[in-house]
Amino acid sequence: MTEPVFELPRGFRAASCSAGIKKSGKPDLTLICADRPVRCAGVFTTNKVVAAPVVVSAPRVRSGLCQAVLVNSGNANACTGEPGMQNALRCGELVATALGIDPQLVAISSTGVIGKPLPMACFEKHVPQLAANLGSAGVDDVAAAIMTTDAFPKICSRIIEVDGRKISLLGLAKGAGMIHPDMATMLAFVFTDALVAEGLLEASLKRAVEGSFNRITVDRDTSTNDMVLLMASGVAANREIAFGSPAAESFDQALGEVLLELAKMIVRDGEGATKLVRIQIVGATNDADALLVARSIATSALVKTAFFGADANWGRIIAAAGYAGAEVDPDRVGIVFDEVPMVAGGLGLGSEQEALASVILQKPEFTVTVELGLGQGSAFYYTSDLGYNYVRINADYRT
């Protein structure tokens, strides 16, 4: 198996650099541009404390057209008040001026330390250079420039065929948990050369985010800067993908796969994480209840520390199901670790099963299936374990 070589879909060019925002001198600024205004869709943090770049970009993206996105790492421009807003607007202006386009077509995105002013001199100096160098950066360069505490870059692509034409989707994400010390922090960018009907991008993105980034947890903390941006250049010149068409279905599926793969990479790279665990709920009264139970188990500190310790502690799982706020009948609950049944009818199946399950819990990836025995509702969630390194990273960073 050869390493995949990632390429930006046709119609997009990128540049990136070390602008001096990060003290380390690592890459920290990247500009990705479409050759002309293109359709776009976005999903933004639900935190009431919203970073300035999100405040500036959200309405622009929601207008449905976008041409360029500027992303910096090393500084989140969050909790920076009115000066932070002015700085965010200025970043957009710098891009617009350099490219000779309307500032309304520029999205900006920041990730890094909260509460410090953006070092504007870095932007004033480097944005014009980035605009002049568009096309010089590969996907790896872009991925590197958006990293903060990530242990590895997160890139995923899919190619689908529509009307005999190849369409490519490329996704990039950053995030290692939600927040490193004061990092504000989950960003994802997806580019495609597909020609897609107006409004369909947004619907497709919302569905895909619901089944990916909204189904992962590292520490339950929602960042002030979260943003997922999807841009479609249309350069593939396929027949426009229309609502409800088979092409829309394959586009949806490919987008869902890209986002889910990126989301799983974020959990694998979760702060201190050593395991990626899928929590699969089946047999709930309905899907909403299943999701409540999945989230409750996936976010339980007791469940996550048990995963870290490879302890097949089903009592904690059943307790977390019980306080999820969903309909749960303890006497019907079944729990299976990968293929090993641990609990049936609410009762443990004994120490032999527990020993088998402990082996599964030592694997880097496994699935915990909880059968509620009440109906047809199902849902999943991906979570990490909670180990010493989570505490080390988050408590000792500044010492």
Add this chain to the structure above:
Amino acid sequence: MTEPVFELPRGFRAASCSAGIKKSGKPDLTLICADRPVRCAGVFTTNKVVAAPVVVSAPRVRSGLCQAVLVNSGNANACTGEPGMQNALRCGELVATALGIDPQLVAISSTGVIGKPLPMACFEKHVPQLAANLGSAGVDDVAAAIMTTDAFPKICSRIIEVDGRKISLLGLAKGAGMIHPDMATMLAFVFTDALVAEGLLEASLKRAVEGSFNRITVDRDTSTNDMVLLMASGVAANREIAFGSPAAESFDQALGEVLLELAKMIVRDGEGATKLVRIQIVGATNDADALLVARSIATSALVKTAFFGADANWGRIIAAAGYAGAEVDPDRVGIVFDEVPMVAGGLGLGSEQEALASVILQKPEFTVTVELGLGQGSAFYYTSDLGYNYVRINADYRT
């Protein structure tokens, strides 16, 4: 200052023993009895997975009359199915037979490992002996018999005067976090010799629990066995404390103080905890919003690890406020660590303040006040820090 000597209020007698339920041979069974049926009130776990002793005791307590409570540690009798229910009922019968009273007057309570059958031989043998030895156990003995992973016993008392008569309240609790490995786990018992009007005990207990046990968090996990029981012997022979009277007010206040003190002891004894932190929200739109924000900050893993590391990381606090689901205007937020302002108008006050705050964060107890600047709503929450020992206790217990 001399150590307080705790005594059971008049009208109650107790016995306790090592019945062999705990492998360690430590005290694990206690019986507390009133001399006759007395008024009582209870609050029980909201977990859908309810342990058998809670299922059995809740309706008995809610009837308003109770005479005896049997508590065992070492086994929670949770997730034990129909045999578990039979065992719980049998425990009550053993007490009723030994005392010659109606089983409906007996509450039972269990705490310890989930999913294992109660060792009934221990109960068959020791309950009659306990009944014969009533009066032999002091408060310390009772407190010891209900402990599981608690590092210290949790006892608190208050004496108030009503109509020139002394009334005493004595509270006992157990719990170190919510759940040790598979411990199911927060129990509190309050005894008083007050004569209290019908229904007033229940109202008073609900209010006191709301302001104490419902305002603490160690790990956000709700146990299957939680139970708070209040019994009033009436032996003080005061004029019956009536709804809305000044006496009811002082009774409420004393009960609230006892429960809050016990609740704070539980957080101090939280698994791996080194600090007790009061999260105080003021200036919220209303009290409900204030509580949402307090709970969100108090349960944030990022905030709790920062407390552990004595890192005055206000960005995490403001982010947790932002995703609480309450009305929050980031530009109005102020944050104060004890007396040291850290944030005003949503902006950090600089590194000098941060250095002062770091000193406060090294104290074993401190208060974080968050001013939302929106209205008159306020709320508090007590939380612990999250350190390596939380992971050690919960991940490595069985290895």
